[in-house]
Amino acid sequence: MTAKVLSFLNFKGGVGKTSTTALTSYNLAKLGYKVLAIDFDPQANLTSLFLKTKSIKTNDEIITIETSLMTAVNDDLNLKDIAISIDENLSLIPNAVDFSMYNRYLDKNIKTEQDKVDFFKNKIESLKKDYDFIFIDVPPTISLPNDTAFNACDQIIVVLQTQERSLSGAEVLIDYLQKTLIDDFNSDVDVMGILPVLSKRNAAVDEEILNSAESEFGKDNIFQHKIMVMERIKRMDMTGITDNKKDVWDKKVHAAFTGVAKEIIERLGE
Numbered sequence: 001m002t003a004k005v006l007s008f009l010n011f012k013g014g015v016g017k018t019s020t021t022a023l024t025s026y027n028l029a030k031l032g033y034k035v036l037a038i039d040f041d042p043q044a045n046l047t048s049l050f051l052k053t054k055s056i057k058t059n060d061e062i063i064t065i066e067t068s069l070m071t072a073v074n075d076d077l078n079l080k081d082i083a084i085s086i087d088e089n090l091s092l093i094p095n096a097v098d099f100s101m102y103n104r105y106l107d108k109n110i111k112t113e114q115d116k117v118d119f120f121k122n123k124i125e126s127l128k129k130d131y132d133f134i135f136i137d138v139p140p141t142i143s144l145p146n147d148t149a150f151n152a153c154d155q156i157i158v159v160l161q162t163q164e165r166s167l168s169g170a171e172v173l174i175d176y177l178q179k180t181l182i183d184d185f186n187s188d189v190d191v192m193g194i195l196p197v198l199s200k201r202n203a204a205v206d207e208e209i210l211n212s213a214e215s216e217f218g219k220d221n222i223f224q225h226k227i228m229v230m231e232r233i234k235r236m237d238m239t240g241i242t243d244n245k246k247d248v249w250d251k252k253v254h255a256a257f258t259g260v261a262k263e264i265i266e267r268l269g270e
Contacts, residue, residue, distance in 0.1 A: 002128040002129055003036070003127065003128040003129075003130075003131040003132055003133055003134045004132070004133055004134070004154050004155065004268060005124065005128070005133075005134045005135075005136065005152055005153045005154045005155075006133065006134070006135055006136075006153060006154065006155045006156070006157060006192070006264070007021075007135065007136045007137070007138055007149065007150070007153050007155075007156055007157070008020045008021050008024070008135075008137075008157050008158075008159045008195065009138060009140075009150075009156050009157070009158055009159065009173055010140060010158060010159045010160065010161075010169045010170055010173060016159060016161065016197050016227070016229075016233070017137065017138075017140070017159050018041075018045045018046050018049065018137050018237075019049075019233050019236070019237060020159055020195070020197075020227065020257075020260075021037060021046060021135050021137045022037065022046060022049050022050060022053075022137075022236075022241065023233070023236075023241065023253065023254070023257040024135070024257050024260050024261050024264070025037045025090060025133070025135050026053075026087070026090060026241055026243075026254075026257070027254055027257045027258045027260075027261045028132075028133055028261045028264075029087060029088065029089035029090035030089075030254075030258070031258070031261060031262075032089065033089060033132040033133055034089050034130065034131045034132045034133075035089060035090050035091070035131060035132065035133045035134075035135070036083065036091050036092075036093065036127060036130075036131045036133070036134045036135070037050065037086075037090070037091070037092050037093070037134075037135045037137065038069070038079075038092075038093040038124070038134065038135065038136045038137065039069065039092065039093060039094055039095035039137050040069070040095065040099075040136050040137055040138045040139070040145075040146075040149050041095060041099070041137060041138065041139040042095060042096070042097050042098070042099040042100045042102075042139075043097075043139065044094070044095045044096055044097070044099075045137075045237075046092070046095070046137040047065065047092065047094040047095050047096070049236070049237060049240060049241070050084075050086045050092045050094075050240075050241075051063060051065075051084075051086075051092075051094075051240075052238075052239060052240030052241075053086055053087070053240035053241040054084070054085075054086045054087070054240075055240060056239070056240045056241070056242065057086070057087055063084070065094045065096055067081075067082040067094075068082075068094055068095055068096040068098055068099065069082075069093055069094065069095045069096075069099055070095070070096065070098040070099045070101060070102060070105075071098070072093075073102065073105060073123070074105065078126065079093055079123065079124060079126075079127055080126070080127055080130060082094070091131075102145045103143065103144055103145050106119060106144060106145070106148070113185075114185060116144060116147075116148065117144075117147050117148055117151050117181070117185045117187075118148075118151065118185075119148050120148035120149055120151070120152045121148070121151050121152040123152075124152055136149045136152065136153060138150070140169075142176060147180070147181060147185075150177065150181055150187070150189055151181055151185060151187045151189060153189050154188070154189065154190065155189070155190055155191070155192040155268070156173075156177065156189060156190070156191050156192065157191075157192050157193060157194075157195050157223075157264070158170045158173060158174065158191065158193070158194045158195065159195050159197060160194050160195065160196050160197065160209070160213055161196075161197040161199070161229075167209055167212060167213060167216075170194060170213070170217075171216065174191055174217075177189060177191065191221075192264070192267050192268075193221045193222060193223050193267060194213055194217055194221055194222050194223060195223045195225075195226070195227065195260065196209075196210060196213070196222065196223065196226045196227070197226070197227045197228075197229060198226055198227065198228050198229065199229050210222070223260065223263055224263060225256070225259035225260045225262075225263050227256055227257070227260065228256065230249070230252065230253060230256075231249075232249040232250065232252070232253050233253055236253070
């Protein structure tokens, strides 16, 4: 089996993409799958979250990144050589602020637009035999660097926070993927579905946005498992991922994202 490459996306920021990437990756690893998470954002929020998580697991100080994704690109290193083991079955390709130079690297070193868009897909090809899942955490912008990440994916999962602007962002994203990557650059990327992030249980605005999403994208394309905005998830962003089996809120978070992980497996099977 070669890895499936996925990304959680929305062109609106603050919808929980990085937390969703981290917690889905973490729980897929807990299910026994080999998972690699690639931080593709120069803000390096996923890197920070996972290094804090590793610190919790090992009771050590947070480690310092020695080789970032941009360094690996510049020096043509195998990405597996810079992967950091975070937990059993879970590894991270770390990022740093120097990744802001990635766009310049593409313009300087690669001639055609097609080859630029294909660059990162080719870069991670050798990793696929070593993992079951590869997740790429991408910032919420339309740009050439992000195009290279989108094109490297087999599946995109649109994160839909139940806000009107998030719904608009999802619509723009799907239209962009179709018209730019698939039509113009012959990408094989597909949209697996829409993952709702709910603000409150049974809130009227949640129901309204979900109904609009079902009307726009079709009910079968909406994930059955939905994520609630929880304070514990926000705390994990600061502390790292905690997994105390006796803590009711940790259990709720991991139960939710285990459900998402299992639904991803089911949808891939379909």
